[in-house]
Amino acid sequence: MFRHSQLETVKAWLAHPAHTAMPLHARIQRAIRQLILDGALGPGKPLPASRALAKSLGVSRDTVESAYAQLHAEGFIERRVGSGSFVAEMTEFAPGHRRSRRDALLRNQAPNLSKRGNAMFRGGGVREMLMPRPFAHGVPDTRGFPLQLWERLERQVLKETGTLALLHGDPQGAEPLRRAIADYVNLERGARATADRVLVLTSSQQAMTLCANVLLDPGERIFIEDPAYYGARKAFDAAGLECVPVRVDRQGILVEPILATPNRAKAVFLTPSHQFPTGATLALDRRLALIEWAAGHQAWIIEDDYDSEFHYAGKPTACVQGLDPNDRTIYTGTFTKSLFPGLRIGYVVLPPQLVQPMTVARTLLDGHTASMAQLTLARFMEGGHFGAHIRTMRGIYAQRLAVLSDLVRRHLSDFVDPRVPIGGLQMPCVLTCEISERAAIEAARRVGVELTGLSALHAAGDGKAGFLMGFAAYTPAELEGAVRKLATALQMVRMPA
Structure with missing residues (x-):
């Protein structure tokens, strides 16, 4: 017979909101199975008669019989004619108290991670607040977003595409959205983009992870602004790169240390339009010097244009990518800041020779971005609503x-x-x-x-x-x-x- 505490455990399992979707016999079966796995019911221990347990739980005897039958089929209990039901003798199963001690030891044990896994873990990740409170940075106002308009556009997309919107999407991104992004960055940011050079991603963080892993090998160096956006530095650290900090002044990153040791790194990471966190704008002469450096040394410029839409004094400067005739600049942007974080859409404008390698690499991370959101965003942009x-x-x-x-x-x-x-x-x-x-x-x-x-x-x-x-x-x-x-x-x- 069950002890009082064991019976109460089964009753709690039956009443738990997370389990109510399961049939009653399945809930009883799972509760008893858990008692066995935890060691609360040891090998050879008798189970209550089905009639007695049914009465205690306020269910039919057939319900308990169904639960016992499933436990027997899975090998957790033995049923002996004339004697009743007993917990099976499972010599390979560690009793719960031993298992608990083992789990505690494993939790406190250093995980056997790869060098890259250790770098990711030590870096702490990039965590955003689920419900931001003042003065969480980088968070747009979502309360003013035209939600009804968005819902109407989403319904239009679903009506016209039907079940096609439910299938896998193009890993490079939906063509209408890539076209809308290219038109936008050309007009507003002075970029040199076409739809076939745009890769749609889930975030700018994913873009930096791709750049770090596709363009550089572990141990290679990348120049990075100092101070710098922590998400970028963590992405590069996790990829095993060595970040070489370069000081920032009121005109952006200093180019002299880069030009003085031009072969020291294979790439440079910039936030030139609005440096994070200082807010400085990279001077034109420095932009041109970096473009020349990248071309002369077959290096890459990774340009993060994370919130350039929000410029409050004068006109924003054109992006570096639009000034680069040598196709050595990778331009990244995101709709997280301009629209809402839950959209999970970012993008990169790539040099032609990187489109296929980056798209293939992207398929190894998450396949593709959700089609419905992409197509709705494309409509939002095409209709002038984004602007x-x-x-x-x-x-x-x-x-x-x-x-x-x-x-x-x-x-x-x-x-x-x-x-x-x-x-x-x-x-x-x-x-x-x-x-x-x-x-x-x-x-x-x-x-x-x-x-x-x-x-x-x-x-x-x-x-x-x-x-x-x-x-x-x-x-x-x-x-x-x-x-x-x-x-x-x-x-x-x-x-x-």
């Missing part, structure tokens, strides 16, 4: 940046110096008080405010302490409330104990 949405959000974000910079000057002037950018979705602030960056971030988190430290973005370790404050996803009232909370939290840290 209209960008113009609307650009105005909203510019207002929110102005609000945040004013709030920081009014409430946080004793703690930080804001560096107001000319574009993007976040504002860097440099700490000017005795509070450490770590203490500031921890104090902010305690009051429900999210900050990203600046110093960790500097590979050389000599960056000024401070943090990024994202503003795009938050209303002026939300920004004010969060700034006031942050001011109080920092004041508490600074007060003597």
